[in-house]
Amino acid sequence: MFSKISRYFKVSNLAVPDVHGRVLAAKDLRLLPEVTGTFQHVVRAGDRLDQLSYKYYSQPSQWWHICDANPGFLSPLALLGDEVIVRTRFPLTVTGGGVPPWEALFRELHGLLGVEDVQVVEEIEIVPQEQVVGGQTVTVFVDGYRREVQVRYNRLNVKRETLADRIEAAGFDVEEPVEPGQLGHEIVIPPKVIG
Numbered sequence: 695m696f697s698k699i700s701r702y703f704k705v706s707n708l709a710v711p712d713v714h715g716r717v718l719a720a721k722d723l724r725l726l727p728e729v730t731g732t733f734q735h736v737v738r739a740g741d742r743l744d745q746l747s748y749k750y751y752s753q754p755s756q757w758w759h760i761c762d763a764n765p766g767f768l769s770p771l772a773l774l775g776d777e778v779i780v781r782t783r784f785p786l787t788v789t790g791g792g793v794p795p796w797e798a799l800f801r802e803l804h805g806l807l808g809v810e811d812v813q814v815v816e817e818i819e820i821v822p823q824e825q826v827v828g829g830q831t832v833t834v835f836v837d838g839y840r841r842e843v844q845v846r847y848n849r850l851n852v853k854r855e856t857l858a859d860r861i862e863a864a865g866f867d868v869e870e871p872v873e874p875g876q877l878g879h880e881i882v883i884p885p886k887v888i889g
Contacts, residue, residue, distance in 0.1 A: 696721075701758050729763040734880040741774050751886050763884040775876030779810065781846045782854055784861055785869040788841075798864040799843060806860065808851025813844045 696703045702721050710720045735746065743757035751759070757770070767773040788794050796814060803812045821838035824831050843866075845857055858868045 699753075699755060701762075726762050726765055729882065729884045732763060732882045732884050735883045736878060736880055737774055737876045739877060743770050743774065746883070750883050756886075759884050760881065763882040773876065773881060775879075778850055779846065779848055780873060780875075781811075781844055782857065783815075783872040784843050784845065784858060785872070786841045786843060786861065786866045787869075789862075789865050789867050794841065795865040799861060799866065802860040802864045803843075803845060803857065806847075806852050806856070808848040809845060809857075810848065811844075811846040815842045815844060816840075 702724060705724045706722045708720045708722050709717050711717055735750075743760060744754035746760060747757040748754040761767075761770050761773060764773050769777060771777045786794075794816075799814075800812060803809050817840045819838050819840050820835045822833050822835055825834055826832075843861060847857065854871055854873070858871060861868050
């Protein structure tokens, strides 16, 4: 039984047989409504859906309207960038130069509980360098590499700092990690639903 303010209240009831042949009451599939007349909210650190719902609708229990208006996010936590499974990019350079120790990197990271995927991105980029030729300073362009490792992991099992330590243990210098997340991005806030 759903209360009158529940998003499932108006969804039709069904009689569904279970695996033992018993007929059980259930709700039909709830389709997402068409959202019009929307405005944006920039996600800030510490945002919570119940607080946003109170701010925009004066009712913290109406947070699901915000979720309905943002169907590209698979969970309410993802909407605000607080999902448990995250992907972090670690820009790298090889300690002391030389050949990157990719095998050691994969061994270090895949041995951690919570690491789900590791991908290496290695791109050639043209880097300007100033050199002195015949007493004149000239700019020459040389090939350089931009390297990073992208790790998808469960942050309940492993911390970003631990991943950075393991990457360094494999023979890399790690720059500041980048976690794309939702902070600073806009989400849709639909108008208050009356009735």
